[in-house]
Amino acid sequence: MTESLDLFSAPAPVDKAQPAIKIKALRDQLNQWAHQYYVLDEPTVPDAEYDRVFRELQALEAAHPDLVTPDSPTQRVIGAVMDGLAPVRHTVPMLSIHTETDTEATGAQAFDARVRRELGLTDADPAIEYVAEPKFDGLAMSLRYENGRLVQAATRGDGEVGEDVTHNIRTIRQIPLTLPEGVPPLLEVRGEVYMRRADFDALNERQREQGGKTFVNPRNAAAGAVRQLDSNITAQRPLSFFAYGLGAITPSAEGGPVFRTHYEMLQTLKSWGFPVAAQVQIAVGATELVAFHQQVGASRDALPYDIDGVVYKVNSLQLQRDLGFKTREPRWAVAHKYPAQEIATKIEGIDVQVGRTGKITPVARLAPVFVGGVTVTNATLHNLFEIRKKGVRVGDTVIVRRAGDVIPEVVGVMPGKRTGYVPNFRMPAACPVCGSAVVREKGEANHRCTGGLFCAAQRKEAILHFAARRAMDIEGLGDKLVDQLVDANVIRTLPDLYRLGLTSLIALERMAEKSAQNVLAALEKSKQTTLPRFLFALGIRHVGEATAKDLARHFGVLDAIMDATEEQLLAVNDVGPIVAKAIRTFFEQPHNREVVEQLRACGVTWPEGPVAERAPQILAGKTVVLTGTLPTLSRDAAKDMLEAAGAKVAGSVSKKTSYVVAGEEAGSKLVKAQELGVPVLDEAGMLELLSGQGV
Ligand code: 9MJ
Numbered sequence: 001m002t003e004s005l006d007l008f009s010a011p012a013p014v015d016k017a018q019p020a021i022k023i024k025a026l027r028d029q030l031n032q033w034a035h036q037y038y039v040l041d042e043p044t045v046p047d048a049e050y051d052r053v054f055r056e057l058q059a060l061e062a063a064h065p066d067l068v069t070p071d072s073p074t075q076r077v078i079g080a081v082m083d084g085l086a087p088v089r090h091t092v093p094m095l096s097i098h099t100e101t102d103t104e105a106t107g108a109q110a111f112d113a114r115v116r117r118e119l120g121l122t123d124a125d126p127a128i129e130y131v132a133e134p135k136f137d138g139l140a141m142s143l144r145y146e147n148g149r150l151v152q153a154a155t156r157g158d159g160e161v162g163e164d165v166t167h168n169i170r171t172i173r174q175i176p177l178t179l180p181e182g183v184p185p186l187l188e189v190r191g192e193v194y195m196r197r198a199d200f201d202a203l204n205e206r207q208r209e210q211g212g213k214t215f216v217n218p219r220n221a222a223a224g225a226v227r228q229l230d231s232n233i234t235a236q237r238p239l240s241f242f243a244y245g246l247g248a249i250t251p252s253a254e255g256g257p258v259f260r261t262h263y264e265m266l267q268t269l270k271s272w273g274f275p276v277a278a279q280v281q282i283a284v285g286a287t288e289l290v291a292f293h294q295q296v297g298a299s300r301d302a303l304p305y306d307i308d309g310v311v312y313k314v315n316s317l318q319l320q321r322d323l324g325f326k327t328r329e330p331r332w333a334v335a336h337k338y339p340a341q342e343i344a345t346k347i348e349g350i351d352v353q354v355g356r357t358g359k360i361t362p363v364a365r366l367a368p369v370f371v372g373g374v375t376v377t378n379a380t381l382h383n384l385f386e387i388r389k390k391g392v393r394v395g396d397t398v399i400v401r402r403a404g405d406v407i408p409e410v411v412g413v414m415p416g417k418r419t420g421y422v423p424n425f426r427m428p429a430a431c432p433v434c435g436s437a438v439v440r441e442k443g444e445a446n447h448r449c450t451g452g453l454f455c456a457a458q459r460k461e462a463i464l465h466f467a468a469r470r471a472m473d474i475e476g477l478g479d480k481l482v483d484q485l486v487d488a489n490v491i492r493t494l495p496d497l498y499r500l501g502l503t504s505l506i507a508l509e510r511m512a513e514k515s516a517q518n519v520l521a522a523l524e525k526s527k528q529t530t531l532p533r534f535l536f537a538l539g540i541r542h543v544g545e546a547t548a549k550d551l552a553r554h555f556g557v558l559d560a561i562m563d564a565t566e567e568q569l570l571a572v573n574d575v576g577p578i579v580a581k582a583i584r585t586f587f588e589q590p591h592n593r594e595v596v597e598q599l600r601a602c603g604v605t606w607p608e609g610p611v612a613e614r615a616p617q618i619l620a621g622k623t624v625v626l627t628g629t630l631p632t633l634s635r636d637a638a639k640d641m642l643e644a645a646g647a648k649v650a651g652s653v654s655k656k657t658s659y660v661v662a663g664e665e666a667g668s669k670l671v672k673a674q675e676l677g678v679p680v681l682d683e684a685g686m687l688e689l690l691s692g693q694g695v
Pocket of ligand 1: 095096097133134135136137192244245311333
């Protein structure tokens with residue numbers, strides 16, 4: 001790599017004698033990065049770094065026009081057509097927008113001043129009306145509709161020729177396949193295909209769990225998804241769309257619509273079913289553009305998708321025509337950037353953190369960098385697999401991404417920066433918080449602390465889970481109180497909850513006597529529970545409510561579950577090897593058995609005995625729907641009772657529903673039951689049914 005590409009030293013002065021060599025080096029570097037980005041879907045440098053080198057090349061070529069060649073990255077818009085996707089020539093070229101790299105207010109002022117100058121306006125003329133839009137960070141798409149039907153979707157490619165990705169775009173639910181009557185017979189809608197951050201995070205989480213390839217950022221994931229040859233893969237990677245422009249359009253048979261303004265066009269697209277971003281607004285003059293830039297910038301983190309700037313467009317389509325184009329860029333629009341969300345920095349060390357569920361996460365300690373609008377000193381490395389896959393070692397220069405309010409993450413290593421031998425990172429064998437063994441289950445990507453409740457890092461989460469409504473249902477024991485109790489060391493294990501007294505509660509800040517009494521009453525009440533609830537409350541990995549019910553039904557008594565072998569556990573409905581092992585491991589820990597014994601000693605109790613004896617399965621095979629508010633039973637209690645008798649409790653009424661149990665303010669489900677002739681019971685009727693005397 002050439003010297004000037006070193007991020008951490010000042011750019012070397014351009015050697016006048018060797019511009020050709022320098023230009024070649026810059027081009028080679030840019031081409032390599034572009035190949036990694038576009039073809040391999042594996043970016044190795046932050047965009048800002050690519051842009052910086054691109055500008056360096058531009059400046060050098062401007063100084064030496066004789067050295068400009070058509071194959072230079074500056075002369076060609078990247079977006080090579082991939083093998084396997086058919087090329088599509090755009091009837092109207094797809095423009096790119098000139099980007100102001102200036103992130104300050106002056107960007108908007110400079111644009112407004114230029115537009116006014118080019119239109120020959122003076123200070124005496126009124127302010128220009130613009131449309132201000134977020135700049136979505138996805139990939140540009142042209143959607144062609146003929147007679148109201150989507151017939152083709154094409155990527156931008158080099159602006160003249162893109163790729164046919166119709167088969168994939170059809171999987172995007174936000175893109176209408178048919179349009180309402182009366183739309184122009186030929187309509188090309190342009191916009192951005194992108195991936196929402198939550199969808200991106202979920203996708204990467206899934207990939208990590210399955211040991212698959214993770215994506216650097218939502219744009220990269222979206223681009224990869226759109227350019228698949230197999231649309232089944234695209235369909236598994238949720239994409240979204242925003243419309244922001246038009247390509248070719250013919251007026252409808254009735255002659256319309258002929259738009260006067262960009263804003264009017266966007267509103268019409270919206271009325272035809274295309275998503276248009278809510279932030280899009282009219283802004284008059286430079287002042288309002290600056291205000292928009294600041295306002296959207298301030299809410300950038302809270303948006304559910306990445307934006308890398310805002311776009312200003314002259315609103316009047318006549319003025320747009322007057323202004324025209326400069327090569328591929330319209331003179332009537334400009335993109336105004338925000339600070340980069342990806343940046344390069346150095347890893348100074350790797351620590352591990354213990355999460356609330358015991359997951360051990362390696363965290364990179366970074367040389368501080370300003371990214372996504374804040375200074376970042378730590379970034380997650382997710383797990384050991386990710387570290388190995390990315391080849392991250394202490395001292396490496398890495399790309400850090402911080403977008404939205406998600407935790408900053410290391411997304412890749414910049415190659416060629418390591419100077420000497422650095423040992424590979426190793427997971428500690430003991431939890432740094434509690435000293436318990438750290439393990440990784442077979443087939444799992446994450447390491448975990450086995451300390452459970454003994455690990456202070458996991459205590460709060462375990463207590464909140466125990467107290468949850470669907471578990472022990474301890475009303476009033478929420479986030480804040482648990483924080484206080486654990487931080488003050490009043491509660492270390494679950495049984496401590498039942499040893500709480502009025503004095504220790506009142507001693508907590510902002511705890512009045514009345515509230516303390518309520519908490520104690522709720523604790524007392526929770527002691528009468530059911531076996532499924534108790535099992536679920538223990539927080540055994542992989543044991544959710546349904547599994548807890550299955551276990552209780554199968555074994556009847558807790559001691560049988562605690563002593564069951566993996567083989568015996570496997571005989572339970574829906575219990576597979578992973579769940580069986582998790583249950584076995586949980587009850588093998590002496591401290592977990594101790595917790596169970598102490599809870600019982602504190603008075604926690606439930607009806608035991610083989611379920612078949614306690615509640616005959618008189619509703620086996622029946623489906624029941626609950627609706628409205630019952631006079632005495634909570635919905636959960638009614639559900640528990642029905643399920644204990646073998647019924648399946650469903651959420652909606654169909655012909656297959658056996659009974660609907662309706663209370664006060666029962667709504668559409670009751671109506672549906674009556675329409676379908678499904679028997680409707682009140683609470684008393686349900687209890688009668690359960691007692692074996694009913695309907
Ligand atoms: C993006 N990327 O959000 C345009 N864009 O308009 C918006 N891109 C654009 N407009 C004309 N909001 C060409 C590209």
